Amino acid sequence: MNGTIPAPTIEYALLAPMLVVFGAAIIGVLVEAFAPRYLRSAIHKPLTLLTLAGAFVITIWQARTGIPTTPSAMGAVAVDGPALFIWGTILVLAFVSVLLINDEGHFVASAAAVPGSAEEERALTEGATHTEVYPLVLFAVGGMLLFPAANDLLAMFVALEVMSLPLYLLCGLARRRRLLSQEAAVKYFLLGAFSSAFFLYGTALLYGYAGSVDLAKINTALGSVGGQDTLLYIGVAMLGVGLLFKIGAAPFQAWKPDVYQGSPTPITALMASGTLVAAFGALLRVFWVALGGLEWSWTPIMWGVAILTMVVGAILAITQTDIKRMLAYSSIAHGGFLLIGVVALGNNQQQNASALSALLFYLVAYGFTTVGAFAVVTTVRDAGGEAWHLSRWAGLGKRRPLVAVVFSLFLLAFAGIPLTSGFFGKYAVFQAAVAAGATPLVVVGVVSSAIAAFFYVRVIVLMFFSDPAADGPSVVIPGGTWAVGAVAVLATVVLGVFPQPVLDLAHTAAQSLFVR
Amino acid sequence: MTSQVPDLWPPSAQEVVFLLLGVVALGSALLVVTTRQLVHAALWLVVCFGALAGGYLVLTAEFVAWVQVLIYVGAIVVLLLFGIMLTRAPIGRSAGLDSGNRVTAATVAVGTAAVLVTVVVQGFATAYTPLEPGGGAAATLGASIFRSWVLPFEALSVLLLAALIGAIVLSRTDIRPANPAADAGGPAAPTTPPHPPDPAPPPADGSGATAGETGSGRVSRDGG
Amino acid sequence: MNGYFSSYLTVAVLLAIGLAVVSGALLVNRLLRPHRPTPEKLLTYECGVDPVGEGWAQSQVRYYVFTYLYVVFAVDAVFLFPWATIFAAPGFGVATLVEMFVFLAFIALGILYAWRKRVLTWT
Numbered sequence: 001m002n003g004t005i006p007a008p009t010i011e012y013a014l015l016a017p018m019l020v021v022f023g024a025a026i027i028g029v030l031v032e033a034f035a036p037r038y039l040r041s042a043i044h045k046p047l048t049l050l051t052l053a054g055a056f057v058i059t060i061w062q063a064r065t066g067i068p069t070t071p072s073a074m075g076a077v078a079v080d081g082p083a084l085f086i087w088g089t090i091l092v093l094a095f096v097s098v099l100l101i102n103d104e105g106h107f108v109a110s111a112a113a114v115p116g117s118a119e120e121e122r123a124l125t126e127g128a129t130h131t132e133v134y135p136l137v138l139f140a141v142g143g144m145l146l147f148p149a150a151n152d153l154l155a156m157f158v159a160l161e162v163m164s165l166p167l168y169l170l171c172g173l174a175r176r177r178r179l180l181s182q183e184a185a186v187k188y189f190l191l192g193a194f195s196s197a198f199f200l201y202g203t204a205l206l207y208g209y210a211g212s213v214d215l216a217k218i219n220t221a222l223g224s225v226g227g228q229d230t231l232l233y234i235g236v237a238m239l240g241v242g243l244l245f246k247i248g249a250a251p252f253q254a255w256k257p258d259v260y261q262g263s264p265t266p267i268t269a270l271m272a273s274g275t276l277v278a279a280f281g282a283l284l285r286v287f288w289v290a291l292g293g294l295e296w297s298w299t300p301i302m303w304g305v306a307i308l309t310m311v312v313g314a315i316l317a318i319t320q321t322d323i324k325r326m327l328a329y330s331s332i333a334h335g336g337f338l339l340i341g342v343v344a345l346g347n348n349q350q351q352n353a354s355a356l357s358a359l360l361f362y363l364v365a366y367g368f369t370t371v372g373a374f375a376v377v378t379t380v381r382d383a384g385g386e387a388w389h390l391s392r393w394a395g396l397g398k399r400r401p402l403v404a405v406v407f408s409l410f411l412l413a414f415a416g417i418p419l420t421s422g423f424f425g426k427y428a429v430f431q432a433a434v435a436a437g438a439t440p441l442v443v444v445g446v447v448s449s450a451i452a453a454f455f456y457v458r459v460i461v462l463m464f465f466s467d468p469a470a471d472g473p474s475v476v477i478p479g480g481t482w483a484v485g486a487v488a489v490l491a492t493v494v495l496g497v498f499p500q501p502v503l504d505l506a507h508t509a510a511q512s513l514f515v516r
Numbered sequence: 517m518t519s520q521v522p523d524l525w526p527p528s529a530q531e532v533v534f535l536l537l538g539v540v541a542l543g544s545a546l547l548v549v550t551t552r553q554l555v556h557a558a559l560w561l562v563v564c565f566g567a568l569a570g571g572y573l574v575l576t577a578e579f580v581a582w583v584q585v586l587i588y589v590g591a592i593v594v595l596l597l598f599g600i601m602l603t604r605a606p607i608g609r610s611a612g613l614d615s616g617n618r619v620t621a622a623t624v625a626v627g628t629a630a631v632l633v634t635v636v637v638q639g640f641a642t643a644y645t646p647l648e649p650g651g652g653a654a655a656t657l658g659a660s661i662f663r664s665w666v667l668p669f670e671a672l673s674v675l676l677l678a679a680l681i682g683a684i685v686l687s688r689t690d691i692r693p694a695n696p697a698a699d700a701g702g703p704a705a706p707t708t709p710p711h712p713p714d715p716a717p718p719p720a721d722g723s724g725a726t727a728g729e730t731g732s733g734r735v736s737r738d739g740g
Numbered sequence: 741m742n743g744y745f746s747s748y749l750t751v752a753v754l755l756a757i758g759l760a761v762v763s764g765a766l767l768v769n770r771l772l773r774p775h776r777p778t779p780e781k782l783l784t785y786e787c788g789v790d791p792v793g794e795g796w797a798q799s800q801v802r803y804y805v806f807t808y809l810y811v812v813f814a815v816d817a818v819f820l821f822p823w824a825t826i827f828a829a830p831g832f833g834v835a836t837l838v839e840m841f842v843f844l845a846f847i848a849l850g851i852l853y854a855w856r857k858r859v860l861t862w863t
Contacts (some may be wrong), residue, residue, distance in 0.1 A: 007835040008666045015667075022674055029681060029849055033856040076667040112689045112801070119689065132685045139678040146671060158668045162675045169682035208639055231639035234631065530745065573748055583818050591811040598807050601799040649744035658822025659829075662836045669819070670839065673846040676812050680850035683808050687801045688857050 011072040014062065014079045017055040017087055018149075021142040024051035028135030044134035048098050051138065055145075056091040059084055063509075071151040071515055075214055078151035078285070078515045085360050085509035086148045086281040093273040093367045094141045096484045098134075100266035100375055103478040107133055107173045107264055108181075115178040130173060136166040137270065144274050148281020151515075153203040153213040153239075153290075156282060160199065160246070163278060164192050167271060171263040176385030184262025191245070191255045199242025205235030206290075215290040216516040222293035236291060236298060243286060246279035249339060250308040253332045257320075260328035265386065268324060269374035272331050273367035280338055280363060284356070288345055289514045295345050302343045307444050309336030314448040318455050322388050323377055326455065327370070330414055333452050334366055340445055341429040344436035349513065351435055356510035358428035361503055365413070365421035365495050372488025373410040376403060379477050379485075387473035393459065395468025400475045404463040406489055411456040413492045416449050421495030428503070521644040530647065534574045541567035552609045558596045565589045577652035805859055809851070816847050 012019065024047055031043050063084045071078045100106075107130050110123035143163030150156035172185030207213050209231045210221035222232075245252040260268045291298060313333025320326040341362065344355035380387045380396065380403070387393065397404035413420035426449065430442045477485070495502060522528075527535070544563040551557050565588040572581035650656070661669055784791045820840070827836045854860055 007833055008663055010666065025674075026677075026846065026849060029677065029853055032681075033849075033853040073667040074664045076665070110689070111686050130685055132681055136678065136682060136685075139674065139681075142674065154665070155668045155671070158671045158675065162671055162678065165675065166678050166682060169685060172686065205635065205639075228639050230635050234635045576744065579822065587811070587814050587818060591807070591814045595804070595807050595811060598799070598804045602801060602804055603798070653825075654822040655825040655829075658824075658826040659832075661819070661822060662826065662832060662839060666839055670842060670846075672815075672819075673843040676815060677846050677850045680809070680812050680847075681853060683805065684854055684857055684859055687805055688859055689801075 008074050010074075011068075011079075014068060014072045015077060016058045016062070017091065018142055018145045020055045020058065021051055021138055021145060024048065025135045025138035025142060028138055032132055032135060040131040041129065044131055045102050048134045048138060049095065049102075052091050052095040052098060052141070056088060056095070059087045059091060063088075067512065069512070069515060071216075075151055076155040077146070077149050078215075079149060080515035081509040081512050082281065082284070082356060082360065082514060083149040085506060086277055086363070087145055089277050089360075089364050089367060090141065090144050090274050093277065093371060094137070094144070094270065096368075096371050096375075096487055097266055097270035097273065098137060099480040099484045100269055100371070100378065101133060101137065102480045103266075103378075106175060106266050106378070108175050108178060111173055133170065133173065136170055140164075140166040140170070140270070141274065144278040147278045148285060150282070150285075151215055153206065153215070153286075156286070157196070157200055157203060160196060160242075160282075163275065164196070164246075167267070167275065168192060170267045170270075171259055173267075174262065174264040177262070180262040181264070182262075184259045188255055188259045195242045195245035195252065198238045198245075202235045202238030202240070202242060205231055206239065209235060215285065218290040219293055219516070222291070232294070233297065236294065237301075239286065240298070240301070243279065243283045244305060247276065247283060247335045247339075248309075248332050249305050249335050250312040250332070253309065253312060253335075256332055257325040257328040260331070261322055261324045261388075265324070265374050265378045269371045272327070272370045272374065276331070276335065277363045277367055280342075280359065284342060284359070285514055287342060288352070288356075289516060292345065299343050299345070302339060303438070303441060306336050306339035306343065306441055309333070309339060310444060310448040311336075314451040317452065320455075321390050323390055323393065323459075324374075324388060326390070326459075327373055327377070330452060330456075331370065333448060334414070336448070337426060337429060337445055338362060338366075340433045340438060340441045343438055343441065344429075344432045346436045351432070352513060353507070353510045355429075355432035355436065356513065357503065357506040358425075358432045360506040360510060361495075361499070362425035362429050364502060364506070365425040365492070365499075368488050368491035368495070369410050369413040369420075369422060372485055372492065373407065373414070375481050375484040375488065376407045376410065379403060379475050379481055380473050381476055382473045390459065390462065392469065392473050394462050394466035395472065396475075397464035399468050399472065403475050403477075406485055408460045408463065409489060409492060411460055413496070415453040415456045417453075419493075419496045421492045421499065423496060424499040424503070425495075521642060530574050534571055537567045537570045537574065540564075541571065552614075554600050555597065558593055558600065561596070562589055562593050565593070572652075575652070576647045576649045578649075579652055579654045579657050802859070802862075805854075809854065812847065812850065816844070819843065 028044060028047060031040060031047070035043055062079070063081075067081050067084065068079055109126075109128045109130075110120060111130060113119035113123050140163055143159050143161070143166075146159035147156060147163050150159050168185055168189040171188050172182045174181035203213060206218055209225060209228050210218040211225075212218065212221070241252065245255075248256040260272065263271065287298060287302075310333055313329050313331075313336055317326050317329035317333065320329060338359060341355055341359040344358075345352060346355075378386060380393065382392060396407075409420065413422035416422045416426040426445070430445060433439075433442050433445075541564050544560045544567065547560040548557045548564060551560065565584060569581045569584040569589070572578075572584060786792075823836070823840050826832055827840065851860075
């Protein structure tokens with residue numbers, strides 16, 4: 001502590017997208033505190049959208065002006081090719097999710113009012129709204145940006161909490177089926193807190209092993225520290241539990257159906273797309289950078305997890321009658337497919353780069369498709385809210401063919417039918433896995449895709465070949481939702497027919513792999 | 517860090533105190549999960565945290581010890597107690613605390629404890645560091661926080677802010693001001709532009725369901 | 741080394757003496773007083789009239805919110821302590837000062853929000 005220690009350097013330009021999002025969230029809180037009620041929504045909506053768009057532009061500009069090769073912010077953040085690609089993906093997906101949020105009527109009027117009480121009645125008649133949703137979403141998105149870019153386990157843990165806490169809250173703010181929503185929030189919170197505890201314990205054990213929480217230093221310690229294998233393996237296992245929970249991999253997938261079902265659907269869209277992308281970025285960074293040298297130990301376990309996840313997701317989705325739960329199980333299955341790409345780590349840098357680029361492309365394709373699917377789910381409404389039971393969707397193709405066709409497109413993309421983005425995503429990931437010698441995984445992947453296709457096609461058949469109920473649901477498409485649907489359809493079709501530009505972009509991003 | 521490992525017997529005074537504190541922590545933790553009275557569980561938790569703080573003190577991590585007392589004992593246990601008081605959980609023995617999975621829970625707990633103890637013992641059996649006071653003082657920690665951990669530190673403030681906002685969203689009931697004319701929160705209700713109260717689908721079809729919606733649909737909100 | 745442990749030993753002894761005094765007083769009281777309970781004596785005291793209702797009332801959420809605010813500011817204080825010991829040291833310049841003020845500003849924003857939402861009023 002003498003006078004020659006320099007001040008810490010923070011590369012603000014590199015961190016700008018994150019700082020912009022957090023800054024806008026702070027401004028959102030100020031708006032909440034000071035703006036009169038009738039103005040709040042009018043300020044939040046453009047502010048949030050402009051922030052996300054601006055952060056995206058900054059990310060693009062950063063990617064074009066040069067990707068750094070060393071970690072930034074005193075080693076806490078690594079802004080490299082994959083991180084920038086993931087940032088761009090998260091920001092676009094968050095943008096379309098916020099477009100969904102902008103449409104009225106998804107969020108509760110007064111969260112503190114007991115469901116069914118006079119207070120709730122009063123809040124509804126007064127037209128109260130919780131516009132705090134916007135700054136909370138921005139906080140969550142900021143955390144999603146920091147999580148895959150964190151270069152040491154402590155920053156990653158803080159980012160995990162910043163990402164998750166607002167989401168725990170947002171899950172409980174659904175307007176309809178409030179008790180279910182609050183239950184979803186409590187479940188997500190309890191299980192999420194538990195998994196964060198596992199993550200932290202694993203971090204502590206790995207720190208004990210390696211003497212540092214920095215990812216690159218852990219990797220060096222893998223080669224130099226000897227005789228501490230128990231510490232290492234248990235630490236890695238616990239860390240893995242924390243990360244796999246976030247992805248929704250079996251056997252840690254139990255939260256996903258309940259949380260997706262209970263949350264307001266725009267928040268489900270945000271979670272299904274943004275959280276998944278961020279969590280995979282973090283998982284890749286931890287397992288490829290910090291634990292790359294330990295590959296022979298964790299790859300078999302990851303095989304098992306991937307197989308279990310794919311099978312559980314595909315099979316359990318067949319029995320679901322709630323459309324959001326079905327989409328949640330499908331999301332679990334897709335997590336399994338993505339895990340196939342994670343195990344495709346080899347010794348050859350070219351092979352790793354192609355696996356990474358395949359994963360990045362799949363994340364983009366899946367993100368758009370899932371946001372689109374949930375957007376369609378918000379439009380099909382019964383008297384009491386969204387028509388959640390599958391039987392209510394019968395005959396939708398006859399009454400509102402466009403909506404049914406759009407939803408079918410998304411379901412076919414989930415199934416991986418050619419000419420949709422899902423096909424190229426799966427193809428790229430499976431190809432990378434075969435090149436890395438994980439052919440059995442690919443076989444299981446194809447089989448579970450076929451099983452999953454069953455329930456996707458079942459919904460399509462239900463929509464087009466069944467008769468609608470006499471008092472069937474109506475379809476209400478507000479402006480924002482229409483835009484989201486259009487963007488998602490465009491993305492799914494374009495990425496399915498003409499995927500090369502995005503594949504090349506992913507390849508360029510993945511080329512330099514992760515910064516160490 | 518590893519230097520000449522002294523013999524385990526005779527134990528030094530610090531080791532004895534640490535062991536005793538560990539026993540207290542373990543015992544009170546067991547009592548937390550086995551007691552039948554909810555408030556007693558929270559109070560045993562205080563003892564457990566206090567013992568942990570004592571353990572940190574023995575290991576010369578002064579600052580962490582006082583943070584433990586300040587945050588865990590001072591804030592978190594109080595939160596727990598207030599949380600208990602907010603629910604209808606009664607004082608005294610409550611029958612519903614036992615989920616009936618004692619055997620499974622005990623097995624899992626013992627298994628986890630065995631794994632963790634094995635890990636720590638195997639990992640650190642030959643590691644020995646002499647305790648130098650001053651390493652855990654506030655100044656040393658401050659130097660490293662504001663040097664190498666600045667970004668996580670600032671991210672923590674964002675986390676605290678988000679948590680604060682969220683807690684207030686979930687618990688704030690709109691407290692009516694005493695004087696409606698002096699409403700600081702915004703114009704009174706009549707002048708707010710009419711938000712569509714619900715996105716109730718315009719009844720193009722289905723008569724019975726929608727007719728009942730506007731009346732009774734408001735109050736009983738939960739079909740599920 | 742011995743100075744460190746002996747100073748904390750002093751703290752521990754002080755705690756022990758405090759505990760001993762309080763529990764000793766209560767113990768002596770318990771030993772010395774007569775103990776002849778009757779049903780009327782064991783009733784809950786409610787200002788001299790017969791007690792009505794249960795002894796348990798559900799508390800209100802505003803107490804919880806104050807505790808919650810305390811937690812957030814306690815964590816804030818936890819970071820202020822180490823900062824206070826080092827920010828004037830040579831080598832830590834204005835940067836450290838600004839960092840802490842940014843941290844405080846973010847959290848002050850939270851309390852500002854709470855104030856504006858009338859959470860801090862005691863109705």
